[in-house]
Amino acid sequence: MPSSAPSPLETEVKIHIEDVAAVCLAIEQAGFSITQPREFEANTLYDTPSKQLLEQEMALRLRTSGAKQMITWKGPGAPGPYKSRPEIETSVGSVEIMARILAQLGYQPSFRYEKYRREYRRPEEAGVITVDETPLGAFLELEGAGEWIDATAARLGFAPGDYILDSYVRLYIKDCERRGVTPGFMVFS
Numbered sequence: 565m566p567s568s569a570p571s572p573l574e575t576e577v578k579i580h581i582e583d584v585a586a587v588c589l590a591i592e593q594a595g596f597s598i599t600q601p602r603e604f605e606a607n608t609l610y611d612t613p614s615k616q617l618l619e620q621e622m623a624l625r626l627r628t629s630g631a632k633q634m635i636t637w638k639g640p641g642a643p644g645p646y647k648s649r650p651e652i653e654t655s656v657g658s659v660e661i662m663a664r665i666l667a668q669l670g671y672q673p674s675f676r677y678e679k680y681r682r683e684y685r686r687p688e689e690a691g692v693i694t695v696d697e698t699p700l701g702a703f704l705e706l707e708g709a710g711e712w713i714d715a716t717a718a719r720l721g722f723a724p725g726d727y728i729l730d731s732y733v734r735l736y737i738k739d740c741e742r743r744g745v746t747p748g749f750m751v752f753s
Contacts, residue, residue, distance in 0.1 A: 574638070574651040576707040577727040578735075579717065584695060584702045587720070591684050591693055594719050599692075600683035605629040607678070608663070609733065610671040623731075624671065626659045629681070633659045646710055647729040677732050677750035691716060698732060699750050700739055 581587045592598075610624045611617045617624055621640035627633070632655060639650035656662045663673075677698070684693040691708025693716065704720070706713045717723065728735070736750040 572651055573648060574707065575646050575648040575710060575713070576705055577646055577713055577717070577729065579704040579706070579722050579726045580728060581695075581702045581704050584697060587702075587704060588682070588695060590720050591695070594686075594716075596684035596686045596693055598682060599685045600681070602680050602682040602697075603630045605679050605681050607676065608659075608673050609675040609677075610663075610666050611674040612670055613672060615674070618674070624666070626656075626662055626666075628659055633657070633662075635662055645724060645727070646713060647731075675733055675749060677736065678752055679732070699752055700732070700735055703728070
């Protein structure tokens with residue numbers, strides 16, 4: 565039976581950063597504590613051969629992050645000053661078995677990307693800061709209510725003009741176009 569409960573909404577922005585150590589120090593000086601130390605993440609997006617999910621602006625992702633293995637569905641985004649879209653995520657026992665299940669349902673890997681991620685939180689606040697080191701460079705991600713995003717960005721010396729609303733996939737494709745190379749996967753060499 566379908567649920568009438570709305571999907572949780574993910575609201576976030578990315579900010580490109582040059583100096584990871586300086587930004588991490590500023591985050592800690594602003595009262596945030598590390599809730600996940602720097603950890604490698606491997607992400608695989610799945611779609612049908614006809615790119616049905618992409619056409620509907622949805623994403624289906626399997627992620628391994630340290631000992632955690634998760635599957636995530638992301639729905640179409642809503643226009644606005646932040647990247648905002650429905651998201652449902654849960655842990656899985658094995659990404660390999662989940663990948664086999666997805667294959668049986670007609671889904672195949674469509675894109676892989678890797679990053680190193682650390683996570684920060686402040687007591688009594690619902691928002692989360694992540695620092696991602698990717699093959700494209702380093703990014704700060706602020707996820708929470710819009711007011712929290714703006715206040716936290718300002719506290720760290722950033723403004724709405726610094727916000728990036730693109731996904732890592734879109735950023736990677738734009739980077740490949742800029743460099744005149746054929747896109748592959750966004751993975752470390």
